[in-house]
Amino acid sequence: MAMRDGVDLGTALMRGVTRKCPCCGQAPAFRGYLKVVDACRNCQTPLSVYPTDDGPAYITMILIGHLVIAPAFMFGIFYTYPMQVLVPVMVGAIGLLTLAALPFVKGAFLSLMWYLGLKQAR
Ligand SMILES: [Zn+2]
Numbered sequence: 734m735a736m737r738d739g740v741d742l743g744t745a746l747m748r749g750v751t752r753k754c755p756c757c758g759q760a761p762a763f764r765g766y767l768k769v770v771d772a773c774r775n776c777q778t779p780l781s782v783y784p785t786d787d788g789p790a791y792i793t794m795i796l797i798g799h800l801v802i803a804p805a806f807m808f809g810i811f812y813t814y815p816m817q818v819l820v821p822v823m824v825g826a827i828g829l830l831t832l833a834a835l836p837f838v839k840g841a842f843l844s845l846m847w848y849l850g851l852k853q854a855r
Contacts, residue, residue: 740755740756742845744758746841748840749840750837752836754776754780755778755780755843755848756773757773757776759773760773760774760775760776762840762843763836763839766836769781769843778847780847782853783852784852785843785846789835796834798827801823
């Protein structure tokens with residue numbers, strides 16, 4: 734399998750999901766909720782040069798949408814509760830889960846960009 738700086742894709746993604754630097758896995762790649770650090774504190778790999786933009790948000794919504802909607806169909810929730818109850822609960826659940834999952838998906842996305850070497854065009 735291809736490597737980047739001795740790191741394979743799976744390792745890079747795992748480091749990303751745990752919000753660590755994809756290159757060394759030692760220092761955090763984020764400060765705060767979603768802000769990427771300029772460079773890794775441990776190995777000085779520049780991290781803010783990788784564009785993450787809206788990608789993580791789309792991936793997270795698709796992921797969470799499936800995680801919420803599919804079980805709702807499976808367990809027949811749509812036929813059990815009235816729409817006035819169902820719609821706000823589903824929208825709320827998807828919203829909260831998206832906000833909860835976003836930082837971890839963004840970490841994995843940042844790692845993927847780093848692994849592929851897709852830097853921001855300047
Ligand atoms: Zn590092």
